[in-house]
Amino acid sequence: MLLVVDDQPAIRHLLKEALAVEGYEVELAANGREAVAKVQERCPDLVLLDLKMPGMSGLETLEQIHSIAPQVPVILITAYGELSNPGKAERMGVKCLIFKPFDLNKVRAVVRKVLAETSLQSV
Numbered sequence: 409m410l411l412v413v414d415d416q417p418a419i420r421h422l423l424k425e426a427l428a429v430e431g432y433e434v435e436l437a438a439n440g441r442e443a444v445a446k447v448q449e450r451c452p453d454l455v456l457l458d459l460k461m462p463g464m465s466g467l468e469t470l471e472q473i474h475s476i477a478p479q480v481p482v483i484l485i486t487a488y489g490e491l492s493n494p495g496k497a498e499r500m501g502v503k504c505l506i507f508k509p510f511d512l513n514k515v516r517a518v519v520r521k522v523l524a525e526t527s528l529q530s531v
Protein backbone atom coordinates (compact mmCIF):
# COMPACT_ATOMS: atom_id res chain seq x y z
CA MET A 409 0.00 0.00 0.00
CA LEU A 410 1.21 3.50 -0.85
CA LEU A 411 0.34 6.38 1.47
CA VAL A 412 -0.11 9.84 -0.08
CA VAL A 413 0.00 12.75 2.37
CA ASP A 414 -0.87 16.24 1.15
CA ASP A 415 -3.07 18.99 2.55
CA GLN A 416 -4.37 19.89 -0.93
CA PRO A 417 -7.24 17.59 -1.92
CA ALA A 418 -6.63 18.09 -5.67
CA ILE A 419 -3.03 16.92 -5.35
CA ARG A 420 -3.94 13.94 -3.16
CA HIS A 421 -6.54 12.75 -5.63
CA LEU A 422 -4.35 13.37 -8.66
CA LEU A 423 -1.58 11.26 -7.14
CA LYS A 424 -4.03 8.58 -6.09
CA GLU A 425 -5.43 8.24 -9.61
CA ALA A 426 -2.01 8.31 -11.23
CA LEU A 427 -0.72 5.54 -8.96
CA ALA A 428 -3.91 3.48 -8.86
CA VAL A 429 -3.84 3.03 -12.65
CA GLU A 430 -0.44 1.39 -12.16
CA GLY A 431 -2.10 -1.15 -9.93
CA TYR A 432 -0.96 0.22 -6.58
CA GLU A 433 -3.30 0.33 -3.62
CA VAL A 434 -3.30 3.94 -2.44
CA GLU A 435 -4.38 5.41 0.89
CA LEU A 436 -4.73 9.14 1.49
CA ALA A 437 -4.03 11.39 4.45
CA ALA A 438 -4.80 15.12 4.58
CA ASN A 439 -2.30 16.01 7.30
CA GLY A 440 0.53 14.70 9.42
CA ARG A 441 -1.65 13.42 12.24
CA GLU A 442 -3.81 11.41 9.86
CA ALA A 443 -0.69 10.05 8.20
CA VAL A 444 0.82 8.91 11.49
CA ALA A 445 -2.47 7.24 12.47
CA LYS A 446 -2.58 5.36 9.14
CA VAL A 447 1.01 4.16 9.55
CA GLN A 448 0.20 2.93 13.06
CA GLU A 449 -2.74 1.00 11.67
CA ARG A 450 -0.86 -0.55 8.79
CA CYS A 451 2.68 -0.01 7.58
CA PRO A 452 2.76 1.28 3.99
CA ASP A 453 5.32 0.13 1.39
CA LEU A 454 6.09 3.75 0.61
CA VAL A 455 4.99 7.24 1.68
CA LEU A 456 4.64 10.25 -0.61
CA LEU A 457 4.78 13.18 1.77
CA ASP A 458 4.09 16.86 1.20
CA LEU A 459 6.61 19.12 2.94
CA LYS A 460 4.38 22.13 3.50
CA MET A 461 1.23 21.39 5.45
CA PRO A 462 -0.61 23.34 8.15
CA GLY A 463 -0.13 21.88 11.61
CA MET A 464 2.50 19.18 11.50
CA SER A 465 5.06 19.87 8.78
CA GLY A 466 6.30 17.21 6.41
CA LEU A 467 9.56 16.84 8.31
CA GLU A 468 7.79 16.50 11.67
CA THR A 469 5.52 13.91 10.11
CA LEU A 470 8.52 12.11 8.68
CA GLU A 471 10.12 11.88 12.14
CA GLN A 472 6.99 10.38 13.64
CA ILE A 473 6.48 7.97 10.76
CA HIS A 474 10.05 6.76 11.09
CA SER A 475 9.74 6.34 14.84
CA ILE A 476 6.89 3.89 14.15
CA ALA A 477 8.24 2.36 10.94
CA PRO A 478 11.96 3.12 10.52
CA GLN A 479 12.24 1.09 7.32
CA VAL A 480 9.43 2.69 5.31
CA PRO A 481 10.77 4.68 2.32
CA VAL A 482 9.59 8.29 2.14
CA ILE A 483 9.52 10.51 -0.93
CA LEU A 484 9.19 14.19 -0.07
CA ILE A 485 7.07 16.43 -2.29
CA THR A 486 8.16 20.02 -2.23
CA ALA A 487 8.35 23.22 -4.27
CA TYR A 488 11.62 24.83 -5.26
CA GLY A 489 12.92 26.93 -2.40
CA GLU A 490 10.59 25.40 0.21
CA LEU A 491 13.15 23.01 1.56
CA SER A 492 15.85 25.12 3.17
CA ASN A 493 18.06 22.19 4.05
CA PRO A 494 17.97 19.27 1.59
CA GLY A 495 20.93 17.65 3.35
CA LYS A 496 18.92 17.47 6.56
CA ALA A 497 16.02 15.80 4.75
CA GLU A 498 18.42 13.24 3.36
CA ARG A 499 19.90 12.58 6.79
CA MET A 500 16.35 12.15 8.08
CA GLY A 501 15.92 9.30 5.63
CA VAL A 502 14.16 10.96 2.69
CA LYS A 503 14.78 8.69 -0.30
CA CYS A 504 13.96 11.16 -2.97
CA LEU A 505 12.55 14.62 -3.61
CA ILE A 506 9.77 15.42 -6.05
CA PHE A 507 9.36 19.06 -7.00
CA LYS A 508 6.01 20.72 -7.60
CA PRO A 509 4.67 21.17 -10.20
CA PHE A 510 5.39 17.52 -10.90
CA ASP A 511 5.07 15.38 -13.96
CA LEU A 512 2.95 12.32 -13.20
CA ASN A 513 5.11 10.06 -15.35
CA LYS A 514 8.12 11.12 -13.33
CA VAL A 515 6.27 10.50 -10.08
CA ARG A 516 5.39 6.99 -11.24
CA ALA A 517 8.99 6.36 -12.33
CA VAL A 518 10.35 7.55 -8.97
CA VAL A 519 7.87 5.42 -7.03
CA ARG A 520 8.79 2.36 -9.09
CA LYS A 521 12.50 2.98 -8.57
CA VAL A 522 12.26 3.51 -4.80
CA LEU A 523 10.06 0.42 -4.38
CA ALA A 524 12.51 -1.65 -6.44
CA GLU A 525 15.47 -0.46 -4.36
CA THR A 526 13.61 -1.14 -1.14
CA SER A 527 12.69 -4.70 -2.14
CA LEU A 528 16.33 -5.39 -3.07
CA GLN A 529 17.48 -4.21 0.34
CA SER A 530 15.03 -6.41 2.17
CA VAL A 531 16.06 -9.62 0.35
Ligand SMILES: [Mg+2]
Nearest residue numbers: 415458460461
Ligand atom coordinates in the same frame (compact mmCIF):
# COMPACT_ATOMS: atom_id res chain seq x y z
MG1 LIG B 1 1.00 21.51 1.04
